[in-house]
Ligand SMILES: Cc1cc2nc3c(=O)[nH]c(=O)nc-3n(C[C@H](O)[C@H](O)[C@H](O)COP(=O)(O)OP(=O)(O)OC[C@H]3O[C@@H](n4cnc5c(N)ncnc54)[C@H](O)[C@@H]3O)c2cc1C
C-alpha cells in the first residue's frame with residue numbers, strides 16, 4: 041500500500057469558523073489543508089447576516105483578515121429597530137443600545153461574496169506553509185486507527201492523516217455526529233432560518249431607508265404576523281440588495297405545522313414593508329438553513345482525540361434575544377482552536393489541543409456567552425408550561441395589556457429590550473416571541489394602512505430560480521421510515537416542500553393497502569437546499585451531497 | 597504535447613458554401629477536440645511527477661492561438677510552432693516528418709524529452725496517423741488508446757491501461773520504456789485522489805493564467821530552415837497522399853413503402869387496425 045498523505049492540520053469547511061482556524065494555523069506556521077465541499081466557499085452557506093466584531097472577543101474577523109470590511113462585507117449597521125406587530129398595528133422600538141452593547145462594529149454580509157473572499161485569503165496564507173484550500177471535496181467520515189481518530193476520509197480523495205482535525209463543517213456536522221459529540225435528535229435545539237435576497241439598486245436603498253452609501257439599517261419583526269410560531273423576522277440592507285428573512289424555533293414550526301415559505305411571505309407582504317419593497321419586488325434568491333441554539337447545545341468540551349469542533353458544528357450559535365450571533369463566535373472559536381494546537385504542539389497526548397481549546401473557550405468568556413447562566417436559571421421556571429400559561433394569560437388579559445400598554449411600560453419595555461442581560465434570559469416560550477410583542481403592538485402600536493403590492497414568487501418559482509448540479513442516481517438523503525408519523529413533519533417543515541405541492545422534496549401520497557387508505561411520505565432530493573431540517577424532523581439517513589453537487593447559492 | 601487547430605465544427609460556428617464545402621476562411625479555428633484527452637494525460641503526468649511541459653504544433657501562424665488555448669488547459673510552460681509556407685498542405689506523413697524534426701531539434705537545443713502526448717485523431721482529417729507516424733520517425737515506442745497512465749520515473753517506465761474495442765471492450769495493461777509516445781483515448785479520465793496533487797493542480801492553474809495572457813513571450817516559431825528540412829520532403833511536395841475528391845455520402849434509399857392515411861377516416865383506418873390486432877395485448 042502507498043503511504044497515506046499527512047498534513048499537520050486538516051480543516052473541514054471554509055465558512056467563517058474554518059477560515060479563521062486555517063488563517064491562524066498558517067500564522068503559527070502549521071501546514072494546513074482546508075477541504076470545502078462547495079464549488080467555491082460560500083456556495084453552500086446562508087446567514088441573515090450581520091457579522092459582529094465584539095469588543096470583548098479575543099478575535100474578530102478583521103483581526104485575522106485585513107481589508108475584510110472594505111472588500112468582503114456589505115453595509116455597516118447604523119440604525120437598529122424592532123417592530124412589535126399586532127395585526128396591522130405596529131409599535132417600533134429603537135434597539136440601537138442593545139445592538140451597540142459590546143459591539144466594535146457590525147456589518148451586513150452576503151455569504152457567497154464573503155466566504156469566497158475568505159477562501160482566497162486563506163489559500164494564500166495556507167499555501168505558504170505547504171497547504172491550501174481545496175474545493176469540491178466532501179469529507180465523509182473520520183479516519184480511525186485502533187479506535188482513535190487520526191484523520192478524515194473523503195468522497196474525492198484518499199484518506200488523509202493529520203495531527204489536528206478541525207471540524208468547521210457547520211450545522212448538521214457529520215463529523216461531530218460521527219465522533220459522538222453532537223446528535224440530530226431534538227427539534228427544540230434548533231432554529232430554522234429562511235431568507236430572500238431582494239434586488240434593489242443602491243440609490244433606492246439609500247432613499248427608502250434614508251441612509252447614505254456607507255450606512256445601513258437592521259429591522260427586526262415580532263408579534264402575531266407569524267401566528268403562534270415562535271421566532272421573528274429581519275431586514276438588513278446590503279450594498280445593492282436587501283436580506284429579508286425569518287428565524288423560527290424548529291419545534292414550534294413542527295408543532296404549528298407551519299410552512300416556512302408562507303411565514304416569510306407573511307413578512308414580505310405585511311403593510312409595514314410597503315415603503316421598502318411594496319412596489320416592484322424582485323427576489324434574487326431564496327435560501328434556508330438550520331441554526332443551532334447554543335443555550336442548549338453548545339458543547340462544553342468540543343473535542344475528541346485529535347478532533348476539535350468549531351462554530352455551528354459545536355453548536356456555538358448564540359441567539360441573544362433577537363440578535364443572532366453565529367459567525368463571530370465561529371471566528372473566535374476557530375482562532376482559539378488554532379492557538380490551542382500551536383501551544384500544545386509536540387505534546388504526545390492527542391487530546392492536549394482539544395483540552396486547551398475548551399479551556400480557552402472558558403477563559404475568554406466565549407462559553408459564558410454561548411451558555412449564559414441566567415438562561416439556565418430562568419429556563420427552569422420559564423419553560424415550565426404551567427408558568428408560561430399563567431404569564432401568557434395574565435399578559436393577554438385586560439390588566440396585562442393595560443400594564444404593558446401604559447406609557448411608563450413603554451419606556452420600561454424599550455429599556456428591557458435593550459438589556460442584553462434580560463434579553464438573554466427570555467425563555468423560549470410564546471411569551472417572549474409572540475405574546476409580549478403582540479400586546480405591545482396592540483396596546484401601543486399605530487395602525488399601518490400602507491398598501492403593500494409585493495408579490496413574492498411561488499415556491500415553484502423560487503426553486504426554479506436556484507442553481508443545482510444534481511448528483512443523478514445518488515440521492516444524499518434517504519427516507520428510513522415513510523410513515524406519516526415518522527416523517528410527515530418534513531412535508532411542511534422542509535422549506536422547499538409544501539402540503540399539496542408536487543414539486544418539492546417531501547410529498548404525501550394516499551396509498552390503498554388491502555382496502556385501507558394510508559398516508560405515506562415520499563422524497564425527491566432534487567430541489568433540496570441542504571438546510572438540514574429533515575435530518576431532525578424526519579426519519580432519514582442524511583448526508584451532504586458529494587463535493588460540488590447539489591444546490592449552489594449565488595448570494596447566501 | 598502535440599496539438600493542432602481544426603475548424604470549429606460546433607453548431608453556429610461552422611460555415612459551408614453552397615456545394616457543401618467547408619469555408620475555412622469563415623470558420624474559426626479551435627484546438628482539435630480529441631487533443632483535450634492528450635492534454636489531460638500530459639497534465640496528470642505533470643501534476644503527479646512535475647517536469648516541464650511544452651506544447652508543439654505545426655500549422656499556419658494563426659495556430660498560435662491554439663497553442664495558447666492548450667497552454668491554458670494543460671498549464672504548459674511554453675509553446676513551439678512549426679510554421680512557414682513550405683509546410684503548407686502537408687499530409688500526415690509530411691507532418692510526422694516535420695513534427696519529429698521539431699522534437700529532435702527541441703531535444704538537441706532545449707531539453708531532453710521523456711514523453712510525447714498526442715490526441716488520437718483530428719476532427720477534420722480523422723486519419724489517426726500522425727501520432728503513430730511521428731513515433732515511427734522518432735523510432736520511439738508508442739502506446740495508443742490510453743485510458744489510464746502511471747509512470748515510474750525511477751525505473752523510467754510507464755504502465756498504461758489501453759481500451760481495446762471489440763465485441764466486448766477490454767482493458768489491457770501494457771508497460772513501455774521512456775521515452776515513449778502516448779496517444780490518449782477519449783475515455784481517458786485523469787484522477788487526482790491526493791490532496792497534494794490537487795494543490796499542485798491549483799497552483800499550476802494560477803501560474804498559467806498569467807503566462808497564457810502573455811503567450812507571445814513563451815512562443816517560439818521554427819520554419820523549415822530552422823528544422824533543417826529539405827522542401828522536397830515536406831509540405832505539399834513531400835506529401836505522398838493525394839485526396840482526389842471528397843464526395844458527400846448519398847442517403848440510402850428507403851426500402852419500405854409508406855402510405856399516408858388520415859386517422860379520422862374510419863374506412864381507411866380499418867386495415868391499419870387489422871394489421872395492429874396481433875400486437876394488441878389480451879385476447
Ligand atoms: C437565516 C439565517 C440567519 C442568520 N443570521 C445570522 C446573523 O445575522 N449573524 C450571525 O452571526 N449569524 C447568523 N446566522 C448563523 C450563521 O450563519 C452561522 O452561525 C455561521 O455560518 C457558522 O459558521 P461556521 O463556519 O461554523 O459554519 P458554516 O458557515 O456553515 O460553514 C461550514 C462550511 O463547511 C462546509 N462543509 C460542510 N460539510 C462539509 C463536508 N462534509 N466536507 C467539506 N466541507 C463541508 C460547508 O460547505 C460550509 O462552507 C444565521 C443563519 C441563518 C440560517
Ligand code: SF4
Nearest residue numbers: 534568569571572574
Ligand atoms: S429535503 Fe431536508 S435538507 Fe433538503 S431542503 Fe428539505 S428539509 Fe432541507
